[in-house]
Amino acid sequence: MNQRAKVCAAITRRALVAVFLACFLGHALAQTADPLPSWNDGAVKKSITDFVARVTAPGGADFVPAEQRIATIDNDGTLWCEQPMYVQLAFALDRVKALSDQHPEWTDKQPFKAVLENDMDALAEAGQRGLVELVMATHAGMSTADFEKICVGWLKTARPLVASSARRQQARWRTP
Numbered sequence: 001m002n003q004r005a006k007v008c009a010a011i012t013r014r015a016l017v018a019v020f021l022a023c024f025l026g027h028a029l030a031q032t033a034d035p036l037p038s039w040n041d042g043a044v045k046k047s048i049t050d051f052v053a054r055v056t057a058p059g060g061a062d063f064v065p066a067e068q069r070i071a072t073i074d075n076d077g078t079l080w081c082e083q084p085m086y087v088q089l090a091f092a093l094d095r096v097k098a099l100s101d102q103h104p105e106w107t108d109k110q111p112f113k114a115v116l117e118n119d120m121d122a123l124a125e126a127g128q129r130g131l132v133e134l135v136m137a138t139h140a141g142m143s144t145a146d147f148e149k150i151c152v153g154w155l156k157t158a159r160p161l162v163a164s165s166a167r168r169q170q171a172r173w174r175t176p
Contacts, residue, residue, distance in 0.1 A: 091154055095138035
């Protein structure tokens with residue numbers, strides 16, 4: 001390779017490295033500037049970032065050591081109850097029980113039988129297919145308005161469990 005080709009190759013490598021570093025550092029700086037860049041600015045975003053700042057500030061009144069921190073963040077970045085189970089699963093299980101009088105065949109048919117007998121091992125054996133069958137049976141055949149009414153009613157009865165869990169979290173994290 002002649003001298004000119006070597007110089008061009010060296011410049012090309014340096015340029016590629018510079019472009020890569022600029023992109024990498026630019027991305028890193030952008031992430032540092034706004035920890036939630038895809039979120040709209042507003043009260044919710046501010047409350048989350050303020051909360052994180054409070055619990056991660058050593059010496060602060062609300063500081064929580066890293067090994068004691070727990071975060072529940074769904075794939076889309078939302079925060080919701082996942083323990084002891086997903087809210088949607090709890091709703092579907094309760095709906096199976098509520099609808100069982102209209103479906104006597106469920107007493108002998110999995111995965112419904114597992115739900116009605118509170119047999120979580122048998123329900124787990126039904127796998128994803130079983131869960132889809134439960135959701136289809138409990139979420140289909142009604143208008144959006146009817147579904148909303150059912151959900152709102154269910155939340156009223158499920159609230160003590162949710163509220164109890166929230167109180168425990170509130171005490172731990174000292175959230176408003």
